[in-house]
Amino acid sequence: MTRLLLAPSILTADFGRLADDVTRVEPYIDWVHLDVMDGHYVPNLTFGPSIVEAVDGATDLPLHVHLMITDPDRYAPIFVRAGADRISFHPEVVDDPARTIGIIREAGAGPGIAVHPDVSLEKAAKHVEEVDVLLMMTVRPGFGGQEFLPEAVPKIVEARSIVDSSQHRPAVEIDGGVKPSTLDEAVRAGGEIIVAGSAIFDGVDPVAAAQRLRARLDHLESEGA
Ligand code: DX5
Ligand code: ZN
Secondary structure, three states: OOOEEEEHHHHOOOOHHHHHHHHHHHHHOOOEEEEEEOOOOOOOOOOOOOOHHHHHHHOOOOOOEEEEEOOHHHHHHHHHHHHOOOOEEEEEHHHHHHHHHHHHHHHEEEEEEEOOOOOHHHHHHHOOOOOEEEEEEEOOOOOOOOOOOOHHHHHHHHHHHHHHHHOOOOOEEEEEOOOHHHHHHHHOOOOOOEEHHHHHOOOOHHHHHHHHHHHHHHHHHHOOO
């Protein structure tokens, strides 16, 4: 049975008490997801390596840095030095995704390919034997708190089948708009790592929200979803 993992995105957390928020939800989560945006690939800016370093200092959990930037080849090694264990990038921003994958691996992190809802899965599928994760976006990247896009679901089903017939079997991770009402659909389509940002950090009680999502994942796991 596949273990279903929870990976909160800190994008909508209160940065004034970031370390505290991460520590409080730590018992219920498996990864921390960090969304790096450069104002070019997406019309929003978030944070750089110093925040990754701060989170790395606050938790022993592995960190997944999701690069929504136009120059992953240049910045990936810097994020690895800051503490990233896994780095995903969007392949449409580079000429040679295999090279970017190599740079990430060489720097010491697990590479992942992020699949934008409007970009074909083919670009990522070519590299299924080289990456550790396919990060399937269920919102258009740029902002936390958006609605889950149901039209992205068939692509998750396709990614799951590509992964299942691969040798390397990277993880299928779902990113965007996941909350209690969309979690089941994300898992049943084939997601095994679930990112949740606003569903955890926008509410009044991140711990209760993380516990609730964890309990539902346990239930789906027991159903063999
Ligand atoms: C969107 C980011 C997501 C997002 C998740 O550009 O990659 O990780 O912040 O946040 P929610 O769960 O609020 O959609
Ligand atoms: Zn993300």
